[in-house]
Amino acid sequence: MSKSKLAVVSRRNIITGLASTGGLLLAGCTSKELPPTYGNVLRMGDLLTYRAFRMLLPAHSLAREYTHSDITSSPAIGTTNPADPHQPAFNAEHGPIYDRIRAAGFADWRLKVEGRVARPRSFSLAELRALPSRTQITKHTCEEGWSAISSWTGVPLRAVLEACGILPSARFANFFAYDDIAEGIDMIDALHPQTILAYGMNGRDLTTGHGAPLRLRVETQLGYKSVKFLDRIVVKDEFDDLGKIGSLQNGWAWYVGI
Amino acid sequence: MVAVISGDEVTRSVGGHAIWVRITHWILAASVLTLAFTGVVILMAHPRLYWGNAGNDLTPALLELPISRNYKHGGWTPETTFYAGATPVVSAVRTYDIFNENGWARSLHFLAAWFLCITGLIYLVTGLVSGHLWRDLTPRLGDLAPRALWRDFVHHLRLPLPRAPGGPPYGRLQKISYAGVVFVALPLMVLTGLTMAPAVAAACPWLLDLFGGSQSARTLHFFAFAVLFVFLIVHLAMVLLTGVRRQLRAMTFGD
Numbered sequence: 001m002s003k004s005k006l007a008v009v010s011r012r013n014i015i016t017g018l019a020s021t022g023g024l025l026l027a028g029c030t031s032k033e034l035p036p037t038y039g040n041v042l043r044m045g046d047l048l049t050y051r052a053f054r055m056l057l058p059a060h061s062l063a064r065e066y067t068h069s070d071i072t073s074s075p076a077i078g079t080t081n082p083a084d085p086h087q088p089a090f091n092a093e094h095g096p097i098y099d100r101i102r103a104a105g106f107a108d109w110r111l112k113v114e115g116r117v118a119r120p121r122s123f124s125l126a127e128l129r130a131l132p133s134r135t136q137i138t139k140h141t142c143e144e145g146w147s148a149i150s151s152w153t154g155v156p157l158r159a160v161l162e163a164c165g166i167l168p169s170a171r172f173a174n175f176f177a178y179d180d181i182a183e184g185i186d187m188i189d190a191l192h193p194q195t196i197l198a199y200g201m202n203g204r205d206l207t208t209g210h211g212a213p214l215r216l217r218v219e220t221q222l223g224y225k226s227v228k229f230l231d232r233i234v235v236k237d238e239f240d241d242l243g244k245i246g247s248l249q250n251g252w253a254w255y256v257g258i
Numbered sequence: 259m260v261a262v263i264s265g266d267e268v269t270r271s272v273g274g275h276a277i278w279v280r281i282t283h284w285i286l287a288a289s290v291l292t293l294a295f296t297g298v299v300i301l302m303a304h305p306r307l308y309w310g311n312a313g314n315d316l317t318p319a320l321l322e323l324p325i326s327r328n329y330k331h332g333g334w335t336p337e338t339t340f341y342a343g344a345t346p347v348v349s350a351v352r353t354y355d356i357f358n359e360n361g362w363a364r365s366l367h368f369l370a371a372w373f374l375c376i377t378g379l380i381y382l383v384t385g386l387v388s389g390h391l392w393r394d395l396t397p398r399l400g401d402l403a404p405r406a407l408w409r410d411f412v413h414h415l416r417l418p419l420p421r422a423p424g425g426p427p428y429g430r431l432q433k434i435s436y437a438g439v440v441f442v443a444l445p446l447m448v449l450t451g452l453t454m455a456p457a458v459a460a461a462c463p464w465l466l467d468l469f470g471g472s473q474s475a476r477t478l479h480f481f482a483f484a485v486l487f488v489f490l491i492v493h494l495a496m497v498l499l500t501g502v503r504r505q506l507r508a509m510t511f512g513d
Binding site (some may be wrong): 042043044045046053058061064070072074075076077080143144145146147149202203204207209210220221222250251253256257 | 314472
């Protein structure tokens with residue numbers, strides 16, 4: 001979840017340079033349905049992990065669900081307030097908007113669903129709450145090494161996407177937030193029954209620190225895929241590295257089921 | 259540890275290292291060193307170990323390691339309570355800029371892990387088919403006799419050690435330590451590592467049961483690393499003390 005984005009850029013460039021000869025190792029991986037390696041040997045390893053996991057592991061195995069007594073304390077890290085200009089992923093345009101809609105109790109907030117769907121549309125919080133809900137007590141695994149078990153309540157991403165009509169060519173769902181963080185997942189994880197858009201945590205509304213008003217939960221990957229402060233979902237046919245606000249260009253793996 | 263020939267073993271023929279042993283040894287050595295280095299960098303991001311399913315800065319640690327500026331940092335806002343009770347469930351917001359190099363460290367760790375797993379599998383299959391694992395590495399019942407083990411241990415402490423040829427047959431302490439690494443420590447590393455992967459734990463929940471949760475697996479992963487690190491130090495010491503040029507030549511060129 002926390003990504004020291006700026007610090008890794010120069011090192012990444014060095015590694016990219018050193019590893020450019022290794023680009024031949026995984027020739028033929030320029031498909032637009034796979035994450036790019038940029039000739040970087042670390043990204044080739046990530047790609048190998050992604051392809052091997054997709055080949056060897058069943059697509060929709062459920063992550064373990066725990067009982068209420070297993071719930072643990074849970075730190076809030078990374079962006080914990082998109083309206084705070086001192087936070088590293090602050091966005092000067094969206095930060096003040098977040099401040100305004102939060103002050104209004106998220107009554108004006110809407111989740112936009114765009115891209116390769118038959119009927120692009122947006123959802124209010126009330127409309128999302130009216131869809132079938134799912135509550136799951138699951139473990140959040142942070143790439144830093146810690147984990148926390150919480151109860152999450154929300155609407156399955158699948159239900160939201162199906163309400164918009166998923167086109168057969170759709171391959172990826174990309175998530176944009178009110179801070180400068182964006183992440184994408186493939187349709188296998190997007191349609192996973194435990195992949196939900198959560199508005200509740202431990203029986204109450206999401207706090208700002210944990211991603212109010214709505215966050216993604218991807219239980220089969222590390223915590224940083226579970227984007228907080230959702231603004232927009234864009235469904236794509238082709239892989240998109242999401243530029244400077246995506247994980248790849250900041251030196252972080254795109255697929256983190258590992 | 260490298261052969262220190264004693265007693266009846268002197269009379270047995272010395273064959274050196276087979277070519278597949280030499281190739282896999284050096285690939286595995288490079289993988290293990292990369293895994294150890296990146297593993298420490300990853301641990302520095304969160305130098306706390308736990309037992310059970312989950313653990314974080316707001317829950318008690320089993321062990322805290324003073325290996326980065328993240329050690330016992332106090333950068334948290336006051337706690338807010340989700341559930342009150344004997345062990346309250348709370349949250350707090352982190353206000354501290356932690357050390358975190360996991361972007362490259364994790365990816366390099368897993369890249370090295372692929373080399374370890376694939377090479378390790380080739381080693382195990384070849385070792386099984388060729389009989390090397392059973393013939394040269396598996397300790398016999400007689401090798402485990404405490405009196406004989408103690409005699410060999412004392413023998414190893416006596417300096418200077420006799421120069422030893424590279425390759426099998428191995429002494430009983432060598433067999434036990436090599437077998438421990440090949441059959442116990444490295445497989446434990448791979449399995450506890452996989453247990454920490456969310457997609458693997460979803461597909462194979464028995465791994466969580468086997469190790470008592472993903473944080474227990476992480477703690478076991480660390481202690482298995484510590485054991486392997488001690489092995490590495492002793493292994494390198496024995497190479498140095500029994501003729502380093504000869505040992506390196508034997509493991510590289512086979513004679």
